[in-house]
Amino acid sequence: MKKVSEIMERREFILAGGLIGAGAVAAGAVTLGARLEKVPKDPTGEKTVRNITTLKDLKPQHNEDDHIRMQRELAGAMSKPLEKRRWIMVIDVRKCVGCLACTVGCIAENKLPPGVVYRPVIQTETGEYPNVRLSFLPRPCMHCENPSCITVCPVKATWKRPDGVVVIDYDKCIGCRYCLNACPYAARTSDFGKYYTSGEAQGAPEGKERPIYGSPAPWEGLPSNEYGKLWSRKDHGSPVGNARKCHFCLHRLEKGLLPMCVSTCIGRATYFGDSNDPDSLVVELVTKNNVQTLLPHWDNKPNCYYIV
Amino acid sequence: MSLRNNSSDTTHSASGLSSQWTKILWFVWILLLVAGLVGLVMRLTQGHNLTGYGSYVPWGLWIGVYFLGVGISGGSFILGSLGYLFDIKGFSKPSDLRCALVLSLAGLLPAFLGVWLDLGRMDRLMNIIIHPSFTSMMAFNAWMYNIFLVVAVLCWLLSFKQNSSWLKPLLALGVFFSILFPSQSGVFFEAVRTNEFWRSPLLSMLFLVSAITLGAASLLFVKSATAPHTNSRTDESDLDSALRVLRAITLVGLIVYVMFEFAEFSITMWNPGTHSPNTEFLLFGPYWPVFWILHIGIGVVVPFILLSGPSRGGWIFASLLAIIGFGAARLCVLVPGQVAGQIPGLAQAFQDPRLSYVYHITTMEYLVAFLMIAVGMTIFYIGDKLNQVIESRL
Numbered sequence: 001m002k003k004v005s006e007i008m009e010r011r012e013f014i015l016a017g018g019l020i021g022a023g024a025v026a027a028g029a030v031t032l033g034a035r036l037e038k039v040p041k042d043p044t045g046e047k048t049v050r051n052i053t054t055l056k057d058l059k060p061q062h063n064e065d066d067h068i069r070m071q072r073e074l075a076g077a078m079s080k081p082l083e084k085r086r087w088i089m090v091i092d093v094r095k096c097v098g099c100l101a102c103t104v105g106c107i108a109e110n111k112l113p114p115g116v117v118y119r120p121v122i123q124t125e126t127g128e129y130p131n132v133r134l135s136f137l138p139r140p141c142m143h144c145e146n147p148s149c150i151t152v153c154p155v156k157a158t159w160k161r162p163d164g165v166v167v168i169d170y171d172k173c174i175g176c177r178y179c180l181n182a183c184p185y186a187a188r189t190s191d192f193g194k195y196y197t198s199g200e201a202q203g204a205p206e207g208k209e210r211p212i213y214g215s216p217a218p219w220e221g222l223p224s225n226e227y228g229k230l231w232s233r234k235d236h237g238s239p240v241g242n243a244r245k246c247h248f249c250l251h252r253l254e255k256g257l258l259p260m261c262v263s264t265c266i267g268r269a270t271y272f273g274d275s276n277d278p279d280s281l282v283v284e285l286v287t288k289n290n291v292q293t294l295l296p297h298w299d300n301k302p303n304c305y306y307i308v
Numbered sequence: 309m310s311l312r313n314n315s316s317d318t319t320h321s322a323s324g325l326s327s328q329w330t331k332i333l334w335f336v337w338i339l340l341l342v343a344g345l346v347g348l349v350m351r352l353t354q355g356h357n358l359t360g361y362g363s364y365v366p367w368g369l370w371i372g373v374y375f376l377g378v379g380i381s382g383g384s385f386i387l388g389s390l391g392y393l394f395d396i397k398g399f400s401k402p403s404d405l406r407c408a409l410v411l412s413l414a415g416l417l418p419a420f421l422g423v424w425l426d427l428g429r430m431d432r433l434m435n436i437i438i439h440p441s442f443t444s445m446m447a448f449n450a451w452m453y454n455i456f457l458v459v460a461v462l463c464w465l466l467s468f469k470q471n472s473s474w475l476k477p478l479l480a481l482g483v484f485f486s487i488l489f490p491s492q493s494g495v496f497f498e499a500v501r502t503n504e505f506w507r508s509p510l511l512s513m514l515f516l517v518s519a520i521t522l523g524a525a526s527l528l529f530v531k532s533a534t535a536p537h538t539n540s541r542t543d544e545s546d547l548d549s550a551l552r553v554l555r556a557i558t559l560v561g562l563i564v565y566v567m568f569e570f571a572e573f574s575i576t577m578w579n580p581g582t583h584s585p586n587t588e589f590l591l592f593g594p595y596w597p598v599f600w601i602l603h604i605g606i607g608v609v610v611p612f613i614l615l616s617g618p619s620r621g622g623w624i625f626a627s628l629l630a631i632i633g634f635g636a637a638r639l640c641v642l643v644p645g646q647v648a649g650q651i652p653g654l655a656q657a658f659q660d661p662r663l664s665y666v667y668h669i670t671t672m673e674y675l676v677a678f679l680m681i682a683v684g685m686t687i688f689y690i691g692d693k694l695n696q697v698i699e700s701r702l
Binding site: 007008009011012013016018019020023024027029031033034035049091092103114115116117120121122123124135139145148150151152153154155156172173175176177178180181182183184186188189190191192193194236238240241242295296298300 | 362364436476484
C-alpha cells in the first residue's frame with residue numbers, strides 16, 4: 001500500500017482539494033442561502049384589502065350570536081392589508097358534540113376525495129359504564145408559527161403566508177409526501193386520485209349524472225375552489241397526487257365568509273378570527289380561558305387553540 | 309450478470325459462478341424483469357391505488373429499496389476508489405475500479421426509478437432539480453446524487469484513458485460525495501424533527517456503516533461472479549486478496565451496524581420515551597419477523613457464520629444474504645418510524661384504507677421493487693460488457 005504522498009502528484013492533490021473544497025463551500029452556501037431566503041412572495045399591501053359589505057350596517061349588540069360577531073370581525077380584518085392580519089382558530093372542546101358537521105362541511109366545500117380529510121374529529125371514550133364520558137377533538141391544520149412541514153418540502157411548494165396561513169401550491173407540489181411525515185398532527189393527507197363513485201354502478205344504464213361502467217360520477221369531476229383557483233381532478237389534474245390540508249378556507253375569507261367548519265358548527269364550538277385585533281372574539285377566548293395546544297413539546301407553536 | 313464460466317478458471321473456486329448458477333441467475337433476472345414490468349404497467353395504469361402506503365404511513369417498500377440502492381452505490385464507490393487510490397492489491401487496476409464504478413451506477417439508477425414511481429406527480433420529477441429548496445434534505449440529496457452520478461460516469465470514462473490527471477482528483481471528489489450521501493440519507497430521516505424514532509444522530513452512522521458494508525458485500529458478489537473475464541487480466545492472488553479484504557469489511561461492518569443498533573435501542577429499553585412504541589413495534593410487535601428473522605437472522609447471523617468460514621461459495625452466498633438483510637434493515641428504520649401516530653384515536657376518527665397506521669406491502673409494490681432489482685442487474689451487465697469491449701480494444 002502506498003503512502004498518502006505517493007497516491008497523487010502535487011497537481012492532482014491540489015485539484016482534488018479544490019474540487020472537494022468547492023463542493024463543500026457550494027453545499028454550505030446553497031443550504032445557508034435557502035435558510036435565509038424568503039419564498040415565495042405573497043401579495044401584500046393595499047391590493048390585498050377587501051371591502052366586505054356583509055353585515056356592514058349591523059351594529060354590535062349585547063349578547064349577539066358569536067357567528068355574527070366573528071363575521072363582522074372578519075370583514076374588519078379583511079379591510080386591512082394581508083400582512084396586518086393573523087388568523088387563528090379556537091376550538092372549545094367542552095362544547096363540541098361530535099356531530100361531524102365540520103368534517104362533512106369541509107369535505108363538501110373543498111370537494112375532498114376519499115382518503116383526504118382536513119378536519120377529522122377524534123372521539124375519545126373515558127371511564128367505564130355507567131360512568132362513561134365521550135370527548136371530541138376536531139383536528140384541523142394547526143397553521144403553526146414554526147411549521148415542521150415547510151422546511152422539508154424539496155420544491156418550495158408549501159410556505160407560511162404573512163397572515164399566518166400555511167398553504168400548498170398544487171402546481172408545484174411533486175407528491176413526495178415528506179411533509180406528511182413531518183407533520184406531527186398528521187394534518188396533511190395525500191390525494192391518491194380516488195373517487196367515491198369509481199367502480200360503482202358498473203353496467204348501469206347510461207344516464208346523466210350517473211357513473212357508468214365504473215367511471216366516477218360527473219359531479220366528482222367538478223373543480224374545487226381552494227386558494228381561490230379552480231382545481232379539476234379530471235385527467236390526473238392537481239391536486240391529484242399532491243399533499244392537501246386545511247387552508248382556513250382562504251377562498252371563503254376572500255369573500256367575507258367564515259371557514260366552512262366554523263359556519264357549520266352547530267355547537268358554536270369553533271371560533272376563527274384575527275389575533276392582531278385585540279378586541280376580537282378569538283383573542284378574548286384565548287386570554288380568558290384555559291387554552292392548550294396539541295403536542296407543544298415539538299415547539300411547532302400551533303395557531304389552533306383548544307379551550308379545555 | 310456477466311457470469312459466464314470460463315473453463316480455464318475452474319481450478320480456482322473463487323473464479324466466477326458455475327454455468328449452472330449462471331443459468332439460474334439469468335432465470336432470476338428474466339423472472340424479476342417480467343414481474344417488474346407487470347408491476348410497472350400496474351403502477352402506470354392504476355396510479356397509487358394498488359399500494360399499501362397511505363397518508364399516515366406515507367412511505368413504503370420503494371423508499372426502502374431506494375435507500376438500499378443508494379447504499380450499494382455509495383459503498384461500492386468508496387471501496388473501489390479508495391482501493392484504487394491507495395493501490396490496494398485486488399483494487400489497484402483500472403479494471404477493478406471500473407467494476408466498482410459500474411456497480412455504483414447499477415445501485416443508484418434503479419434507486420432513482422423507485423423514487424420516481426413513488427412520487428404523486430411523476431411529471432414534476434425535475435422540479436426537484438430545477439426549483440430546489442435546500443432547506444429540505446430531499447432536495448439536497450437529489451442534487452448530491454446527480455452530481456455524484458456525473459462524477460461517477462466521468463471517472464468511468466477517464467478510467468479508460470492512460471495517465472489522466474483528472475481521474476484521481478475526481479475519484480477523491482466522488483469519495484467525498486459517497487461518504488457524504490449515505491450519511492445524509494440518515495439525515496433525511498433525522499431532519500424530521502417531530503419524529504422521535506428517527507431523530508437520532510446515530511442514523512447517519514448507521515446509514516454510512518451499512519453503505520460501506522453493502523458496498524463490500526456487493527463487490528464481493530460481483531467480483532466473484534465476474535471473475536472469469538477479469539481473471540484474464542488479474543492474477544488469482546489479486547482476486548483472492550480483494551475477496552479477503554471485502555470479506556473482512558463485510559464482517560466488521562455487520563458487527564458495527566448491530567452495535568450501533570443496540571446502542572440506539574438500549575436507550576429505549578432502559579429509558580422508555582416517546583419513541584418506545586416504535587421500538588416495541590419493531591422488536592416485539594408485528595414487525596419482529598422483519599427485524600429478527602430477515603435483518604438479524606438472515607442478514608447478519610448467517611452471513612457472519614458463512615463469512616467466518618473458508619468456503620468461497622459461502623462468501624458469495626453470505627454477501628447476497630447481507631444485501632437482503634440490509635434491505636430489511638432499511639424497512640426497520642422506515643416503517644416503525646411511521647406507524648405510531650402521535651394523536652391517539654386519529655386513525656379511527658375518519659375511516660379510509662389510506663388513513664391507517666398499518667402498512668402491508670402489496671403485490672404491486674413487490675413487483676415494482678423486482679423491477680428496480682432487475683434494472684440494477686441490467687445496468688451492471690451492460691456496464692460490465694462495455695468494460696470488456698472497450699478494454700479489449702485498448
